[in-house]
Amino acid sequence: MSTRGVNMSNELAIEASGLAKSYAGVRVLCGIDLRVPRGSVCALLGPNGAGKTTTVRILATLSRADAGQARVAGFDVERDRRQVRRHISLTGQFAALDAAQTGEENLRMIGRLAGLPRAAARRRAAELLEQFGLAQAAGRRAGTYSGGMRRRLDLAASLTGRPAVIFLDEPTTGLDPQSRLTTWRAIAGLAADGVTVFLTTQYLDEADRLADQIAVLNGGLLVAAGTATELKRRVAAQRLDLTCPTPTAFEQVRSRLTSRVVHLDPAARTVGVATDGSAAQVRALLDQADPGRDLVASFAVRGATLDDVFFTLTAPAPEAAHV
């Protein structure tokens, strides 16, 4: 799906089928399939508890699946665990760094553990600190870094051994907007270098912005997969937003359109419904919502956002059935 991936190679960096995992009798993953082309960015999108971290831990060889197979960088995560580890890196939700070591010492240590000789590890650390805008802070203890700096150091650490596949588990959770932006830029930079990035997120804008390919995970099941554009198309190409003059009108419009509603904003008194954007359908929808012509003050037709997709796909079953 990613042009970059197709151009570079037809091989898949990640290939999984039927992955399942239970913890203490609770099914966390119920058999998921994934195909990520080499050199692309794939986002695993889902709410808390969807099974994102479990998926990453299995692919990164830190957990074993109860069922199913997975190959990462061409190696089986079960049988060739060591080979897989040699080709990947994982950045988890907690910054995996020593607060009492400086940024430079942390990177040097990781470099040495990744098999670099002493001098090469030192060079690589300097290179990465420069690349991630941490050269100024290289000699300071990581414990004194801001959240965004620590996340960037963590990313730099992931890159030390020049992995082919990088796993990022919720890379921007808990960051302020400014740090999120710099982290995004850093991740986009990884992808530009030809590394395959597999990230999990609960933010739609993050997936939309970074990923070539998005897989939506909910309750341990993949409920959709494709590019951001494809996913948006799956739900509806357009959304018709109807803004009501009063809260009463808002409630009335909402109840008239129940089955088609994909977006609700009580504060702005806006009800959003899926539409193909044609004049005939918009007219029909307006008639259905507001037969007396006094409930809708204004309307707007806009492209569906990933939020619409997300809420549609991850809504509890009965609601999803309406759409």
Next chain:
Amino acid sequence: MSDALIMAGRSLRLSLRSPDALLTALLLPVMLMVVFVYLFGGAVAIGTSYVEYVVPGVLLLCAITGASTTAVTVCQDMTGGIIDRFRSLDVPGTVVLAGHVTASLLRNLVSTVLVAAVAVGIGFRPHSDPARLAAAVGVLLLFVAAVSWLAAAFGLAVSAPEAANGAMFFLMFLSYASSAFVPVRTMPWWLRGFARHQLATPVTETLRGLLLGQPAGGLPAGAQLAAALAWSAGILAASVLLSMVLIRRRTA
């Protein structure tokens, strides 16, 4: 092997940068020695000078307080996420633990020297020779290795670094209920059996034998040494095995 060295270097650097842990490991034994010698010492009548009697016991206590901080550092690694990074770099969990134990050995070597220097300063006069001195250091280091691994296993078993701190208090109790500070014969009868045979007593008595010429009481020197080595080696082996099982379970 090189991974082990890197991990040991890391643990050592972390110990040097954790001033409170370092201070605990160094100052606590010195303070306890001063308390025992000057406050309790006057009330303890054992026939010889109390400072001579108590210094081997303080060295043991020093080893315990120094080694048991391993529980905290191990627990921090497990809860902080860095263990996943090490594992994804294919560093075995046991090597990470071994790094902490190595740092603990070096830390304790330093604190032992410091405590011994203070002991000499307040009147402790060893009757020993270089070979026996070296043997005493060896016995102490084996004991430190055993206690450090035990503490590492404890750090793997608990879920928070605060709880890992408790390892120290449990282990310190072993030194109180032994011949480290008072002769076992002064204890209530029901405690004597335990006090005489649990590891702290043979280790203390072996140190006494090596530093002062003869153990203060009980078994002959050879038997104390055998018991001390057997206890330390046994605890070391059991703790290494236990921590291997625990780290596997913890990271599955």
